[in-house]
Amino acid sequence: MVKKSRRRIVAILASTALVSAGMTGAAAANERDQLAPPNSAAGPYVDPEAQLAEVRAAQLHADGRWAGSADPGKKALHPESREDLYPKFTDVQLAARVAEDQKRRAKAPAPDPDAGEVVATELVAEGLRVDIYTPPPGMSPEYLADILRKQGKKGIEVVKYGKATAMAPGDCAYGSARSFTCPVAFWTNNGFEDPLVRFNDHTPAQWPVTNAVYKWNQTPNIDSAYRFNSCPFQAGARCVDVVNANYGAVWTGRWSGFFPTATQSGPYRENGQVIQLNDYYTPAGWTRNNTITHEMGHALGLGHNVYSNDVMYYQANMREDIGGENPVLLASIYSIYR
Ligand SMILES: [Zn+2]
Structure with missing residues (x-):
């Protein structure tokens, strides 16, 4: 190693069966829809598991193309990075951003003790599969967990604020930022000075993936690069696919990936990470x-x-x-060459 919401109302439970049908129409009108309105342009329902399998199979192709990609439009013209506009943060800039985070946090509402996300873990042939589901505003994680169990997802667990606060400081925490797992999860350098994560975007303009990649690339010690529907083999680099569809009234976003062993920490498995973005909701x-x-x-x-x-x-x-403490924590995780 080298140093370098509110709770859901019970009545909503009755509408769970509509979720997998990609519900629309009068029967779907309920409180949740008022809190997070459906998007009239969302397109037909897509089964997220079937899509995931398709995307992961396409990842095995050398060029990273996926038949389900949106019309690239202007996205195809975006460069891998915009370090002219979004240069890496310097230590001085990071310190200023952290100070700003701390000032904002002092005035912010306390975290909602009922807020949380849903995590699914399952040991499969590829390793430990981990999924993280983000509920839309107004949906409790318990409610989302119920939907996912009814859909047959295994290893479902609600993760709340209390668990994150119990994390030890050091590698796993900085200010209010937390690592993915503790001990930390990370990408290996694979021969690069900084690990290179290429986000292979397959989504239309309504999902501003480009901008998000450029922002995260401001983090020292780890590089994020943007690609549209193309991720040709590059030794040591990896591809994380970003796709969208109407997955129904469930989560707004899902991250799915693997750890190579049964342990949910250490290096990420090189292949199989996919981000799914739900068109169902209108922000x-x-x-x-x-x-x-x-x-x-x-x-x-x-x-x-x-x-x-x-x-x-x-x-x-x-x-x-991306704040200040998030990039500082990431920079710390990736300050070690491994
Ligand atoms: Zn999350």
Whole structure:
């Protein structure tokens, strides 16, 4: 090693069966829809598991193309990075951003003790599969967990604020930022000075993946690169696919990936990480930019920030920038060459 929401109302439970049908129409009108309105342009329902399997199979192709990709439009023209506009943070800039985080946090509402996300872990042939589900604003993690269990997901667990606060400081925490797991999860250098994570975007313009990649690439010691529907083999680099569809009234975003062993920490498995972004909801009190930035934070090694206005806070919110403590914690995780 070299140093370098509110709770859901019970009546909603009755509508669970509509979830897998990609529900629309009068029968679907309920409180949840008022809290997080459906998107009239969401397109037909897509089974997230079937799509995931398809994307993972496409990852095995050398060029990273996936037949389900959106029309690239202007996205195809975006470069891998914009270090002219989003240069790596310097130590001085990071210190200023951390001070700003601390000032904001002092004035922010206390984290909601009922807020949380849902994590699924399952030992499969590829290793330990881990999924993290972000509930839309207004949906409790317990309610989301019930939906997922009814859909047949295994190893479902609700992860709340209390668990994150119990994490030890050091490698796993900085201020209110938390690592994905403790001991930390990380990408290996694979011969690069800094690990290189290429986000292979397959989504239309409404999902601002480009912007989120450029922001995260400001983090020292780990590099994020943008690609549209193309991720050709590059020794030591890896591809994390980003896809979208209408997955129904469930979560806003899902990160899914593997650890090579039964342990949920240590190096991520090189292949199989996919971010899925749900077209079902119309943003209200949250933004799509926040959702993609949040899921990408998981892909890089971050867990949930316990500051209620942070992009890595459990429930989607209005914050879209990566803050100061998140990049400091990541920079610390990747300060070791391994
Ligand atoms: Zn999350």
